[in-house]
Amino acid sequence: MPDMQRPTLGSASFGLVMGTLAGAALLLLAAPTLVVLVTSFTDGYSLKFPPPSYSLRWYASLIDAWQLQDAALVSLKLGAVVTAVSVVLGTAAALAIGRSRRAWARGLDALFMSPLVLPALAFGLASLVFFSTAGVELSFLTLAIGHIVVSVPYVLRTTLANLAQLDPALLESSESLGAGRLYTFRRVTLPTIRNGIGAGAFIAFMSSFDNIPVSLFMADARNEVLPIRMWQILENSLDVRAAAVSGVLIAVTVLAMVVMERVAGLSRQLR
């Protein structure tokens, strides 16, 4: 009977097409990371893949690479400052606009989120124009300010998503039982949004640590950040040390990701 045949043929071809495309997507997502990791253990002077032989020489060479180390230190310091300020400003703003359906709250929400879709390079240029017009010299502070603008949206987004799950009845019953505002915040609101803040802080840190468009315009010579240093290496000399730095960054990212998944359920917060 042809009617019995059709669904099985259909499901076979459907599964095959979807499975193949999904498999290709997975390969595409995972392969570049693996390629960088393998290349970083090369013994040679070029980025040949697969490497002719393996060694740890490029990792060892990082020990004397003081320029890269300085840049990494600036990036870490910057990420810490940016994350701390973003969490305070972002969480406070989320509490304010989270449970309001008024026009001003939605307007502010759109404003605070807009750095995510606006070309970051244009904002970097705007900041450069702003600080030079104001007569402020570029420094660690101006760099941090620029980074905060593009990092706050991540904290806001995850915190808002968690606030949406908070049952207002819980707040009212806490209030009616005589709990103060601060007590209610600590015992009811905070436990609900804690994971959202944590995940948002993590992503804000990563986005600052990885930011180039804003740093290009805001960083002065004394505050060179790691991604820009790496970008210059890749543009000029294709130094194999870049592969070793990449290897370190991938290892640290994977480790941080697994920890954040355990602590704050990172993957649930990202959706």
Next chain:
Amino acid sequence: MTAITAPGLAGPATAAWPRIGREWTLALPLAAFFAVFFVTPLLLLVAVSLYADAEMTRFGLDQYIRFFGDTFNLAVLGSTLLLGVKVTALTLLFGYPLAWLYTRSGPRMQSALILVIILPLLTSVVVRTFAWIVILGRDGIVNNLLLSLGLAETPLRLLYTEGGLVAALVQVQMPLMVLPLITTLSRLDPNLLDASAALGAGPWRGFLKVTLPLSLPGIVAGCLLTYAAAVTAFITQSLVGGGQMLFMPQYIYQQTITLHNWPFAAAISIVFMMSVLGVVMLFNLLGRASKGYVHA
């Protein structure tokens, strides 16, 4: 509820933590921060773009006239916007089945998949782009494979081509597409698909008539994020695209840092932002329409 605290009675604790009805004050610090360090710079950028000359002495629309009067500039803008379309379409083609696979997998498989999906999102863009230099380079995997299979006699130039750039951008932006799709697909009622199957619809028909239309909001959200990220991906564009192709972000950078022509750089930034904003608003309209479709 309204604030009923009399001014005289407000102690230090209530002052530090506003009562219900005054929660909006908590948004003030960030609002002030954005007003000074986000809105003001952007307004200044508009002002600078209205200078007629690079020395910034006279006002005029000269920069915009210069931009739109030259087909070279329009070609750069056009190819940038088109690059975003290509990357977004390919990302959707590969990302959708991956999100679909995720929702059909067991919990263990799901946690493995989500890590593979998120890892590129959190890995440095420079590192991800660097991987593509290794893959597409003269000594890279693709060339070695082609040579050993006898499909090419000499290494092909893959780096600094648009095909290579699109491939790299699809990989770099894939998580931005897959994550919203997973959210939408996980919320779909499985009964709908069962009902469609019980009524005799095959998997293709069920997919095209039930799953795909109902996941439109996720598709729109994913496309929006992917598009915005792809057109502004300065690093990937400059490293994988090389000097052969010029896109708007590099054009802005070049005019600012190399040529010090701030007014023209500001003008092309404004044109670029407005174009991206236009596309974003178009996506948002589509998103709203698709939500209405779903609820109807």
